[in-house]
Amino acid sequence: xxxxxxxxxxxxxxxxxxxxxxxxxxxxxxxxxxxxxxxxxxxxxxxxxxxxxxxxxxxxxxxxxxxxxxxxxxxxxxxxxxxxxxxxxxxxxxxxxxxxxxxxxxxxxxxxxxxxxxxxxxxxxxxxxxxxxxxxxxxxxxxxxxxxxxxxxxxxxxxxxxxxxxxxxxxxxxxxxxxxxxxxxxxxxxxxxxxxxxxxxxxxxxxxxxxxxxxxxxxxxxxxxxxxxxxxxxxxxxxxxxxxxxxxxxxxxxxxxxxxxxxxxxxxxxxxxxxxxxxxxxxxxxxxxxxxxxxxxxxxxxxxxxxxxxxxxxxxxxxxxxxxxxxxxxxxxxxxxxxxxxxxxxxxxxxxxxxxxxxxxxxxxxxxxxxxxxxxxxxxxxxxxxxxxxxxxxxxxxxxxxxxxxxxxx
Amino acid sequence: xxxxxxxxxxxxxxxxxxxxxxxxxxxxxxxxxxxxxxxxxxxxxxxxxxxxxxxxxxxxxxxxxxxxxxxxxxxxxxxxxxxxxxxxxxxxxxxxxxxxxxxxxxxxxxxxxxxxxxxxxxxxxxxxxxxxxxxxxxxxxxx
Amino acid sequence: xxxxxxxxxxxxxxxxxxxxxxxxxxxxxxxxxxxxxxxxxxxxxxxxxxxxxxxxxxxxxxxxxxxxxxxxxxxxxxxxxxxxxxxxxxxxxxxxxxxxxxxxxxxxxxxxxxxxxxxxxxxxxxxxxxxxxxxxxxxxxxxxxxxxxxxx
Numbered sequence: 001x002x003x004x005x006x007x008x009x010x011x012x013x014x015x016x017x018x019x020x021x022x023x024x025x026x027x028x029x030x031x032x033x034x035x036x037x038x039x040x041x042x043x044x045x046x047x048x049x050x051x052x053x054x055x056x057x058x059x060x061x062x063x064x065x066x067x068x069x070x071x072x073x074x075x076x077x078x079x080x081x082x083x084x085x086x087x088x089x090x091x092x093x094x095x096x097x098x099x100x101x102x103x104x105x106x107x108x109x110x111x112x113x114x115x116x117x118x119x120x121x122x123x124x125x126x127x128x129x130x131x132x133x134x135x136x137x138x139x140x141x142x143x144x145x146x147x148x149x150x151x152x153x154x155x156x157x158x159x160x161x162x163x164x165x166x167x168x169x170x171x172x173x174x175x176x177x178x179x180x181x182x183x184x185x186x187x188x189x190x191x192x193x194x195x196x197x198x199x200x201x202x203x204x205x206x207x208x209x210x211x212x213x214x215x216x217x218x219x220x221x222x223x224x225x226x227x228x229x230x231x232x233x234x235x236x237x238x239x240x241x242x243x244x245x246x247x248x249x250x251x252x253x254x255x256x257x258x259x260x261x262x263x264x265x266x267x268x269x270x271x272x273x274x275x276x277x278x279x280x281x282x283x284x285x286x287x288x289x290x291x292x293x294x295x296x297x298x299x300x301x302x303x304x305x306x307x308x309x310x311x312x313x314x315x316x317x318x319x320x321x322x323x324x325x326x327x328x329x330x331x332x333x334x335x336x337x338x339x340x341x342x343x344x345x346x347x348x349x350x351x352x353x354x355x356x357x358x359x360x361x362x363x364x365x366x367x368x369x370x371x372x373x374x375x376x377x378x379x380x381x382x383x384x385x386x387x388x389x390x391x392x393x394x395x396x397x398x399x400x401x402x403x404x405x406x407x408x409x410x
Numbered sequence: 411x412x413x414x415x416x417x418x419x420x421x422x423x424x425x426x427x428x429x430x431x432x433x434x435x436x437x438x439x440x441x442x443x444x445x446x447x448x449x450x451x452x453x454x455x456x457x458x459x460x461x462x463x464x465x466x467x468x469x470x471x472x473x474x475x476x477x478x479x480x481x482x483x484x485x486x487x488x489x490x491x492x493x494x495x496x497x498x499x500x501x502x503x504x505x506x507x508x509x510x511x512x513x514x515x516x517x518x519x520x521x522x523x524x525x526x527x528x529x530x531x532x533x534x535x536x537x538x539x540x541x542x543x544x545x546x547x548x549x550x551x552x553x
Numbered sequence: 554x555x556x557x558x559x560x561x562x563x564x565x566x567x568x569x570x571x572x573x574x575x576x577x578x579x580x581x582x583x584x585x586x587x588x589x590x591x592x593x594x595x596x597x598x599x600x601x602x603x604x605x606x607x608x609x610x611x612x613x614x615x616x617x618x619x620x621x622x623x624x625x626x627x628x629x630x631x632x633x634x635x636x637x638x639x640x641x642x643x644x645x646x647x648x649x650x651x652x653x654x655x656x657x658x659x660x661x662x663x664x665x666x667x668x669x670x671x672x673x674x675x676x677x678x679x680x681x682x683x684x685x686x687x688x689x690x691x692x693x694x695x696x697x698x699x700x701x702x703x704x705x
Binding site (some may be wrong): 211292 | 576577578580582585604605606607611612620622624626627628631633652653654656657658665678679680681682683691692
């Protein structure tokens, strides 16, 4: 059996280590995939049983670095559902604004990494530079670039001062103008069409069988969005659209994420306009016994928290389900039948939390040679395919080069 | 100062190992490469193998599997190698200290392999890219 | 979810439902016996076209409670099917036989709580190491967290 080790993970250099993904190949085609977890298991559900309801918000934030605020968002709703706590109006709007700011910088991160995988490193640098103003605003408003610690059961911890509103709107205008250019460049580029269309397609039936969520399911044409289906916070008080695409391939997933950035900017602007004055905290003193469920549409999909309490200060049980947990098994349906050079892209298109994607092994069912590839080799395979397609189509410039942007300064 | 030390300080090659992290520190490390912070002007380059590394960036809570990996990686690096523990999780284990799967903190794992290891700590959750760069420069200036 | 729609769902499930708790129009909890849980969940997925959000396991004194959370997106409601797997050898029929989305969650409940899912297509460890000691279930209430099973 030929063993080829291929890591998946942007800038997560590989060692010769136990694998996370095992791709079974015949020649260039992938015929099967196995997945192994456990590298990031920290026992958070058990730790949560020892913490008070208020302390758990800090714990669940650190489940994932990039969807940091999604977990407290769902968790506080679970506790509020259990104990029938009322959330003040202003707190609802603040929660929505923070959730959408996170969605913008998470999707920008994904666009940059997708560019890196395809071989367009300039896109990576430009988009991550564009991400910095978003993180600056988050720091100004909440105090930290990530892990905001804004949520608590019954409200939020800090207010968004009215003086910050013009700055936020200015930043959103800057980001959306830049992303409009990038979106147009991506949607019109024939190389990207040839590279991404039809690759890693997830059919509607498979999307239902694997119970996938988030942009992954919306790219397969199923309009499933927790913000619309189970309205919470201020999402039913503002006007916005659910973005879907057809085909379920990598191109459709990219389109859904790019267009969602504009929807998020729209939601934030409307929230800033409609936000009423008032208290930001329900000031609840007791959490009564019961069970509750909280959901939130994170940038990757639905986050689901279930909490049961017995009237005391600590939860009896806290169940956490992150969106990548249901999205990653769908690789079995999308990567089988594709080539190894597309495998990295398909795995990245689901936007898994990097905590999960660290290592991959490729096993050839026929030959008997051993071969080890590093992360650089995997990215190189992907770049080579892009170059090949570029040559076939006679395209000399990349999408960004055609835009004639000035060189990024310091 | 020998030629090796001068070369080491002038252009340290950096290898990142993540042990059960929430990945926020890892993203801040990647942010260091982007135009605003740009560690490449210090000659720092992210490499793909620990054998080429002068500086090891460790992030994350060391769980059982992460600890095995960290020991292997540290053995493979060429000495002298400075270890930088990035973030509160890598320094003390933060709030995951009491977990049943915790096997860190990383400096204990590294001291098991090499009691004289050079270890520096960059606190924060996550530490800002400026803090990471400043920590790396401070660690190198000690040599 | 409207009361009429709930009646429709309960009619499809028939006599399998032993108890209903309507916490709010968006949160409904149904209780079924352990032998009926496979049939009830099959009806939920195949006939009622619900989406499995996840499944939770809770250690209570006499049994492990298993909750299957089904999302009815069009009715804006999460309907939970509760059942119990009695100790000391909790066992229940696996729904991963017809639902791919349930494979991982059942494996996780097996290794963290010690519930056996009969006829699971791919049993085995998911998050814990293969050399994690047998019989040690972290999420059970009698598990000593500080002792840490793998380090003596």
